[in-house]
Structures are given as structure tokens and as C-alpha cells.
Amino acid sequence: MGDYNYGLGAPPHRRWPVAWYNPAVLLRSAREMVSTADQNRNLDRRELYSGDFAAFDATSLAEDDAFWWDFVSDTGDGGNATYTVAKAVLAPEMPLPGADALRLPAGRLLVLGGDMAYPGAGTEEYQYRFNEMWEAARPAQDEARRTVLAIPQNHDWFDNISSFQRHFVDDHDDGFLNAHTPQSRSYFVARLPHGWWLFGLDFALLGDLDREQYEVLRDLVRTQVQPGQNVILLYPEPYWTRPLGDAARPGYAKRYQRLEALLLAQGARVRMRLAGDLHHYVRETAARGEGGLDFDDALITCGSGGAFLHPTHARKTSQAKRMCLEVDEQAMTDDLRQRVRVGTVDTPDTAELRGYQAQCSYPDPAQSRCLSWRNWRALFQSAGGLHWSELLESPAALWQNIVQGNMLFPLLLGVLYWAAVYCNAFVFSHSFHADGFLPPAAFARLDYGSFLALWVKALFFSPLAFAVHALLLVLCCAIAREDGPRVGVLTGVPHALLHMFWAASLYWLLSRYGQFHLLASSVAAPRYPWADVASMGAALCHYLLPVLAGLLKGAMLIVLGAAIGGLTFGCYFALMARCGYLGNNAFSPLAWQGYKGFLRFCIDAQGNLHGYMLGTDQVPQRWQANPDAAAKRPIWVEAAGQKAPEWRVCDQFTLRR
Structure with a gap:
């Protein structure tokens, strides 16, 4: 970790993005990942939860016959991007130029998809890159008390989710945004209006549910989820970008595959698989009736909350996705017999599989491919986005750029x-x-x-x-x-x-x-x-x-x-x-702060789910203290000469009840 400065003396542009090719960052990330993986193998923290597991009833958060909620993921990297997104999420209403008839109020339920801070999940990273950015962005007149639900991703697990646990699990002090955090485990289930359910799952660093998590979710599905109800599955990673079957062995399905099969067997309809982890927005949909299912559904990746950009033209992102409900004849017991497989295939014309068609990418593949050429100088660019003339004028900034940069x-x-x-x-x-x-x-x-x-x-x-x-x-x-x-x-x-x-x-x-x-x-x-x-x-x-x-x-x-x-x-x-390879390893040194956004959802009075992907191509690179002393918040506003972010609806879709 570098020399972090906290509080008012560290505006967003002084909270530089993580330099992923800094040897110290690489060494620390590898060490923490190996350490946590070793702990999980011997004593999985998820299996230490005890007591009854109950679904959170979010239906009381609906207003005016509409239930609004927001989804943000992969937030705590560079201060410019994180603070810009946080300001937009927490604003009472999203101002959209040229769309006066479209009213998108902030949701009272905020769902966080993980990776709150990078490169690790220590207390200082959470404070420096996550807590302070969101607290500073909170409006002064924030009358509606929010409810926050969250799941951890891999970087949150780098300290065995100790920081995540303190912020979102049994947080009786309501520390984050003074919000209500009702979940008692690192995963959750929320009952939404009009028969919608939201399942937030935790894979730790093992790529699957643990036994305790699977069993409590299985029991809840069997006792509370009714036939015909709609389910949204929030995953910590978009497993559908991996080959079909996700390397599950014959005769032993992964637990999340068995959970999806159980939902379908119960008569529920899995309408959306949602994840962050990849730092872009991609939506793919399957039509009603395809693959033998009588409903349409979507695969959505939205990790645009503040981390460096991942390409949308990468092969594993753009490759054809398919889904099937498989009966495994090699299974020894009945509970292992059925599995739902979703993933990439080499032959997209397979007739018996349910096919997904790409609907929207942000940025679009052409823009993403164009950014690839900037990598030739990525290892020498300024870590904080400062011009070289500014670095040369400030020896301290130059030294920090060398020591903490790529x-x-x-x-x-x-x-x-x-x-x-x-x-x-x-x-x-x-x-x-x-x-x-x-x-x-x-x-x-x-x-x-x-x-x-x-x-x-x-x-x-x-x-x-x-x-x-x-x-x-x-x-x-x-x-x-x-x-x-x-x-x-x-x-x-x-x-x-x-x-x-x-x-x-x-x-x-x-x-x-x-x-x-x-x-x-x-x-x-x-x-x-x-x-x-x-x-x-x-x-x-x-x-x-x-x-x-x-x-x-x-x-x-x-x-x-x-x-x-x-x-x-x-x-x-x-x-x-x-050429579409090395989407993570080749784009992380670029540390591109643009193309950020989040998802805002609405369940209307008829029970239809409307989704809006709100994005901005650029984020401000300089901030100054808010000159309006009476307003007090947000603490920082765009500096003179900086354009305000131009938010727009990059994608809009509806899943009808």
C-alpha cells in the first residue's frame, strides 16, 4: 500500500487508480490471494455462519406503486471514477438531458456487487477508496434512509472478508451512508414486490457456493419460492463467460448449477443472471420459448462502478453463450442429477441449447478495440492522470508516480x-x-x-x-x-x-x-x-x-x-x-477511467421489471472544494475548466412479468 492521505486533504484526483503492474501491488495481491485460498481450503469462513437464515422483505421500500433499486459493482479503484459514480447513484434523481419525460429517482435499496476496494480489502483501502468517496458524495438533504445489500467478490476476500463483514454483515451501527444493512451473512435473499426475488450469492475464491450456503438457499427455495415467481441471481462473477459447464466434473455438478436446476424444478423462472467483476456493461438475452422455457431472460455484466475498464470486444465476452438443463446419468444420488449449464460454446448453432443474443455493450466493441492501441505506452503513463509538466513541477508527485505507478x-x-x-x-x-x-x-x-x-x-x-x-x-x-x-x-x-x-x-x-x-x-x-x-x-x-x-x-x-x-x-x-485476448492483463495497465455507470431498476405496478443502464463516457479529472458553504455536500465539485459528466441511458430493457 502506498502513502495514503485521508479526509478533506485528499480530493478524488489525488486518490490515484491502482497500478496493477507495480511489483509491490502484484506481490501483495498474490500473497493475499494465496493466503485466503489456503484458509478457505481448510476452514471456509462461509460455513461458520450460524442461526436461522431469513429472506429480507424489501416490499416495504416501494413508493407510489413503483419499486426502485440500484446496482453498483467494482467501485473502489481510482477516486475520479468512484466519486463520479457515487454522486450519480446517491443523487435524489438522475438528470438526463433530452429525456425530460423519463424520471429515474434513486432507489431506496442499493445493491453492491462486490470489489468495494482494490487491490486488497484491508481497512485502509476500504476507508480510502470506498467509504470516503461515497460519504463525500452523499447529498446534504438525504432524507430517505437507504437499505444496502452486498456480496463480496474476490478482492473483498483478500482479507478473508473481514472488512466486508464489518461493513455489511451485522452492522448495527449503520456505518456506511447511515444505511440499514440487514443481512446476517455474506450472501442474502431479498423478497421484492410482485413475486420477484433477488438472490445474492458468495463464491469466495473457490468459484462455487459452500455447502452451508447451498443448503439454506435450497430450503428457502423449497418453502418460500412459488411456481411462476421471477428470480434474479446476483453472482460475484459472470461465470457464463467461461466454457459451458464451468469445468464441473461428470457426476458432480457445482452447487450453484444445482440451485438453478432446483429453481426451475420448483416452477420459478430465472429471469436474470447479474454480475460485476468484469468492468464494463454487456447484456445478452434469450427469447421466450427457446430451449423449452416459456420466459425470456438476460445475462448482464455490469462492473462499471469505478474500476479500470475491461474491453467489450474480448473473445470470452463476445463469444456465443448457451444454456441447457442437463440430466447427469453419472450422478450417484438424486440431488446431483440435474444441473443448469450456462456458458460459451464453440458451435453456436447447437439447436437443443437455449441461445443468447448480444443486445448492448458499453462501450461498444469498436470503441473498446480502439482503446487497445493506447496500451503501447501504458506502462509509462502517469499513474494519477497528471500531465508530465505537472509531475516535473512537483518532485513529490513525480516520486509518488514512480514508486506507486507502473x-x-x-x-x-x-x-x-x-x-x-x-x-x-x-x-x-x-x-x-x-x-x-x-x-x-x-x-x-x-x-x-x-x-x-x-x-x-x-x-x-x-x-x-x-x-x-x-x-x-x-x-x-x-x-x-x-x-x-x-x-x-x-x-x-x-x-x-x-x-x-x-x-x-x-x-x-x-x-x-x-x-x-x-x-x-x-x-x-x-x-x-x-x-x-x-x-x-x-x-x-x-x-x-x-x-x-x-x-x-x-x-x-x-x-x-x-x-x-x-x-x-x-x-x-x-x-x-x-485481437481480443488478455482482456484483464492487457487492459489493467491502461487504467482507463471512462465509460463508467450503474444499473437502475424499477418494478412497476404491473410487476414488470424495467432496467436502465446509466453511463458517462468521461469523468472529471480535477476537483475542488465545494464553494457553496451552505450546501456542505457534496464536499467536492468539478474544478474550473472541467466538464461535468454527461450521464445518459446507454441501455434500456424490460422483463415482463
């Missing part, structure tokens, strides 16, 4: 370049002349092809050099493995070889044209080094100049390696993202 990743690459060269260059000395190797001073008469052959040969003479090159190979393949082992190998290996090529080339160029060997040999060793002061100085220079030459050469190698390695990684990210 620029440490190219620097790490430069160090790896240096380590690869240093370990490999051992054999380029007179000691290995018998093996065909030459000292760097001889490179002036050696062509590049001959040098490269010697360089590859040197890899097998120095085990340490081989290990450093192997580490670089593993790093490139691990980043590319997001889309599977095949993509990891086919793109990661050439990418790693390119970095090895650059490292060798830099060494050859510096050795041939750097003239460092001339500096190292410019002073001959005196015959009698202790004879007088001049001889002692000459002796000192004779022994120190080679060290100085080596340090200068190493420093130049690190700097040039950081520049070339960072640009190579950036171009690789741009190309892969453009």
Missing part, C-alpha cells in the same frame, strides 16, 4: 535485462578463449550474427544465465496464460524471445560502440604504485576505472532495457488486446 515494472525489466547480460557475459573473457569465446573488446571486429551465435552458446555455459532467461520466459508466459495454456505458450514464448533478443543486442551495441573498454584501460598500472602520490593515484585509477566502466555500462543497460522492455510489453499488450 513504471517500476519496466525498471524491473531493465534489471532482468542486466541480470541476463551479467550472468551470460561471464564467458566473454580470456578464460573461455579456448571454448571459442571472445572478450567484449573484440566485438568491434565481430559481426552481429556471429555474436548472436556465441550468445546462445553462452547460455549453456552459465547455468545462472540460463535461470535468468528462464525466469523471463515464465513471466511472459504467465501473463499470456489468462486465455489458456495454449495462448500462453504460443504468444508468451515469442514475446520472451524478443526480450532476450533485445538484451543481447543492447550488450553487443554497448560493448562495440560504448568504448567502455577504453575507459577501463586508459590508465596503465605503475611499476612502483607506492613510490609517490602520483603513482598511488595512477594505481587507484587503474583499479577503479574498470569498476566505474562496468557500473556505467550496467546503468545504461538497465535504463535502455527499461525503455525498450516497457515499450515491447506495451506493444504486445496493444496487439493482444486488439
